[in-house]
Amino acid sequence: MSQENSPTAKKQLKDMPFSVLDLSPIVMGGTASESLQNTLDLAQHAEKWGYNRYWLAEHHSMPGIASSATAVVIGHVARGTETIRVGSGGIMLPNHAPLVIAEQFGTLESLFPGRIDLGLGRAPGTDQVTAKALRRENMSNGEDFPEQVDELRAYLKPDGSGNPVRAIPGEGLDIPIWLLGSSGFSARLAAELGLPFSFASHFSPDNTLPALDVYRRNFKPSQALDKPYAMVGVNVIAADAEEKAAYLATSMQQQFLNLVRGIPSKLKPPVETMDGIWSNYEKASVEQSLRTTIIGTPDTVKTKLQAFLDETQADEMIVNAQIFDHQERLQSYEIVSEVFKG
Incomplete structure (x- = not known):
């Protein structure tokens, strides 16, 4: 039995960092402006409650997500907070020239020293039509992701690396790079490069332990x-x-249902029951994607989070909560912070 899985190596929630993943949800009847205000408000509360980092995710052409210009939103959050780390969960690197990302995050790190994380993913974060609009002629399928990561990292090396193209700001700055994944591809690459790894178990539960x-x-x-x-x-x-x-x-269930149906929408208000809204097949599909989702009271959350920690032996957890009402969302994150702090 490996040390990670040994009963003597059991980790406790109170001993580990906990973080926030925010998609800046745009709710039915709401606007992107309100969503981004809510994002900053949640970040300020998360900082007060002891969360370690606050990550924003890149998605495009999604009516219910306001964080498409991820680096801009990171700056918005970092400017309105003081100590919490702020970063991307993640930047979908194939959508961008690595030089642009090096410059953007070099600028963020220059503005907010020691607080910026750069999480990188290789999925498009959107459909193929939107990906083409983003990438123009560069329709990468993600296979060149390792080369893109190498190029980006080269731009961040100190002066004297011999690179004829320089990222200013960016060059020589210590910006932690994470690789993100929902399969084994980025897990293997992160291991090869000796980088921290974040796994999307919140929507890819079956691949979590293998990755x-x-x-x-x-x-x-x-x-x-x-x-x-x-x-x-x-x-x-x-x-x-x-x-x-x-x-x-x-x-959240309605949001995933609309993704299954291929019709993403703004975040809908909660309903008393999903019966009659989804078919048996759709219900099974949504529940499979959300299998690691934890729903309940503080006691339930604590028990299930500890069980998930026992299973994964993770070093950190990053929490997503797609909740329609902002005040209810704040309360949920406050409850989670109290669970982690014991």
Whole structure:
């Protein structure tokens, strides 16, 4: 039995960092402006409640997500907070020239020293038509992601690296790079490069343990990291009563249902029951994607988060909560912070 899975190596929630993943949800009847105001408000509360980092995700052509210009939103959040780390969860690198990302995050790190994370993914974060609009002639399928990562990292090296093209700002700055994934591809690459790895278990539960195993077994120490560091995503909808938490969670279920149907929409208000809204097939598909989602009271959340930690042996958890009402969303994140702090 490996040390990670040994009963003597059991980790406790109170001993680990916990973070926020925010998609800046645009709700039915709401605007992107309101969503971005809510994002900053949540970040300020998260900082007060002890969250470690606050990550924004890049998605495009999605009516319910306001964080498409991810670097801009990171600047908005970092400017309105003081200590919490702020970063991307992630930047979809094939959508961009690596030089542009080096300059953007070099600028962010110059403005907010020691607080910026650069999480990189290789998926488009959108459909193929939108990807073509973003990338123009460069219709990468992600296979050149390792080369793109190498190019980006080269721009961030100190002066004297011999690179004829220079990222100013960016060059020589210590910006932690994470690789993100929902399969084994980025897990293997993160291990090869000795980088921290964040897995999207909040929507790809079946691949979580295999990807973490690939990462840990193949990890090579580097200047960035001397041992594996794995963060896992988890959806948590917390409330003071089980029935209320289940009610609030129907907004997220409707969101995933619309993705299954290929008609993404703004985040819808909760409903008393999903019966009659989804078919049996759709219900099974949504529930499979959300299998690691935790819904319930503080006691339920604590029990299930600890079980998820026992299973994954993660070094950090990053929490997503797609909740329609902003005040209910704040309360959910506050409950989660209290669970982690014991």
